[in-house]
Amino acid sequence: MVIKPGKYFESGAWAAAMGALVAGANFFAYYPIEPATDIAEEMVKLGPRNGMVIFEAEDEISALGAAIGASWAGAKAFTSTSGPGFSLMQEHISYAAMTETPVVLINGMREGPSTGQATKAAQQDVMQAKWGGHGDYEVIVYAPYNVQEMFDFTIKAFNQAERWRVPAMVMADKMTVLLMEEITIPREVEIVNRKRPKVPPEQFEPFRPEEDLVPPMPVFGEGYRVHVTGVTHNEKGLPVSDDPWVHHELVKRLCDKIRKNRDQIVEYELVGSNVPEVLIVAYGFPARAAKEAVNILLDRGIPAALFRPKTLWPFPDKELKSVASKARKVIVVEWNYGQMLNEVLKVVPEEKVSFVYRIGEIPIPPQDILREGGVYI
CATH class of the missing domain: 3.40.50.920 (Rossmann fold)
Structure with missing residues (x-):
């Protein structure tokens, strides 16, 4: 445990940062944007002393792209953003869904459309969280209403991303990010890690699902040959652009691994x-x-x-x-x-x-x- 169990009086931003560390996150990429900058500030203070790599990107697109790459390198990776930054991340959310990349996004929702009132709270990204990217895919999204849940749901988001190999999100509003309340850090926390290949590299097909519709995930650099692409691909990861049934079966599985297991996820x-x-x-x-x-x-x-x-x-x-x-x-x-x-x-x-x-x-x-x-x- 990266922090002593007990009661603390802290902000939602601190709770999210601490939840990420407890969940085992070791890569955080961000671009400053209010009110999510408070989360980034907490990560910059807490992350390096706990072995986390912090990357300030040139924009939100790069931040999520870096987190996706870090995930394939074996990291538990995440980013934080708000409003317009969340809009910029939509193509990469769709890409993460298609490539089955475990990644977490924490959104401090603010007013919109466009820039809106940049320092004011709202709940205006709820539909975008589900429907923002193109194509059929599923995500897992939590909505905390106090500081305790900022901690708890950040851990849950990492666990669900790792379990189902999907983008998972914590959709907080600005007030919950900045709120100061008592929070309890428990002695024991359930942590889930992604499935790893059980066969040698020469027998491994990176997108062949198991019974739960989720394929094991290799780590770059460990000998497994993996082609990661947003193009429709077969179970070997090779692009297939001339057979619509391959696309049909792939996207159906990407959706069904959440839809058929929704009773394990819904809270x-x-x-x-x-x-x-x-x-x-x-x-x-x-x-x-x-x-x-x-x-x-x-x-x-x-x-x-x-x-x-x-x-x-x-x-x-x-x-x-x-x-x-x-x-x-x-x-x-x-x-x-x-x-x-x-x-x-x-x-x-x-x-x-x-x-x-x-x-x-x-x-x-x-x-x-x-x-x-x-x-x-």
Whole structure:
């Protein structure tokens, strides 16, 4: 363990940096951008003393590209960014998905479109995290709502990236990155490392999947011959541009290794009544106010609950559908103009749903959630 177990009073940025170190990360590439620069500053302070390589790139494209290369060299690699930087990384996210490269991205979401208000919080990259790159692929995305989860979810992101060989993300908003709170560093933490080849180099096919649809991953320099390309490739890694069925089977497997195992990945929290009349759905920093709104209703004898997705992708749609079927009203709360809302409406009848939102860093008090959601007390 790189830090003594116990209680600390630190920021979300510190918690993410410490989570990366505890997870075994040893390569961090970044380009300065607020509010993710706070994470980079913590890594620069904590990383080198724990054997981590720090690389300040010329832009966000290069930062993620360097992390992808480091991963193939055997490192647990990651980057951090915000808003426009996340946009620039989309092609490399798609490339990492196609090449099955374990890599982690931590995003301190801010206002947009474009530059927006660079120092203000928002939740405007939620859909981009899933759909930002071209082509069919799957990612794993966590949404922390306190400092503890910045630590916990960063470790989970590394574990999931290593387990399934996909890009994994921690989509925090600016407030959660900068927030100062108590955090507990546990004595024991589960750490997952990627599967390695079990056969000698002359027998190895680098993209031949095992039963879980995930192929073992070699390390450059250890004798295994690997061709890593974003071009459609066969199980030997060789480009195939003239057979559409090779592409069909490859992309289907890339998606199915997550879709068929979504029950092992999806996480959510239900706070309050198990049979709510009023269900509030929120994630990230706004979920804190949503939780207080639930407490207000419970204090007045109204069965209420907060459904908080911990994974935004895969989205806990089946679980939400089950809980929401019991409610007469579902209130969706977001710091955007409706991104997770679209996922809720896929499983909850529209007539039951109210949407409470702010487009940017405007607080949403619990009372406003209830009033604008149509609950009068």
